[in-house]
Amino acid sequence: MSDSEVSEAVAQPRTAAGVLFFDEVDRVLLVKPTYKPGWEIPGGYLHPGETPSQGAAREVKEELGITPPIGGLLAADWAPHPTEGDKLLFVFDGGILTPEWLAEITVDGVEIGEYAFHELDQxxxxxxxxxxxxxxxxxxxxxxxxxxxxxxxxxxx
Known part of the structure; x- marks a missing residue:
């Protein structure tokens, strides 16, 4: 049977990428969206043709106004959502943000209202x-x- 004879559905997940940034005492940076309650990690959905690392870097620039180097992949998560469908989510290592990078952070005020470092147990x-x-x-x-x-x-x- 040829490929043209078989019409099989394939997964088409929504794909997103985020970054974990840390301070000198291993607290993780979280951002607070303006459009929903709670906190998130910096990141968001990919644009068509964008790689996960490119999307992560773009989202960090949009949300925090900085362009630090984005490190290696820490996690890939297959996490379908009951109402939003299949999702594939990537988390990259942003490393420790230096005082110079911290001084340059400017939240966009549109998507992100604030940021803060938090202990992992929080x-x-x-x-x-x-x-x-x-x-x-x-x-x-x-x-x-x-x-x-x-x-x-x-x-x-």
Missing amino acids: VDALLIPRLARRVHAAFGARTASATAYLEHGVPHS
């Missing part, structure tokens, strides 16, 4: 559960110099 109270799981897994991957593959924020063995 993220469960600040983030939606699956994002909190993703952040914990990405933090663990960073510590282990590894990349985590997740499903719904849970490491897949």
Whole structure:
């Protein structure tokens, strides 16, 4: 049977990328959106033709006004949403933000109203559960110099 004879549906996930930035004591930077409650990591959905690392860098520039180097991939998460469909989410390592980068941060005021560094043990109270799981897994991957593959924020063995 040829490809033209088989019409099979394939996944077409919405794809997003975010970045974990840290301060000198390993607190993680979170941003507070203006359009919904709670906190997020810097990032967002990719544009057509954009790679995950390019999208992550663009979102950081849009949301925080800075262009620090974006490091390696910490986590990839297959996380379908009940109403939004399939999602594939990438988390990159932004490393420690130097005082120079911190001095240049300017939240856009449109999407992002504020930013703050938080202890890792605070993220469960600040983030939606699956994002909190993703952040914990990405933090663990960073510590282990590894990349985590997740499903719904849970490491897949």
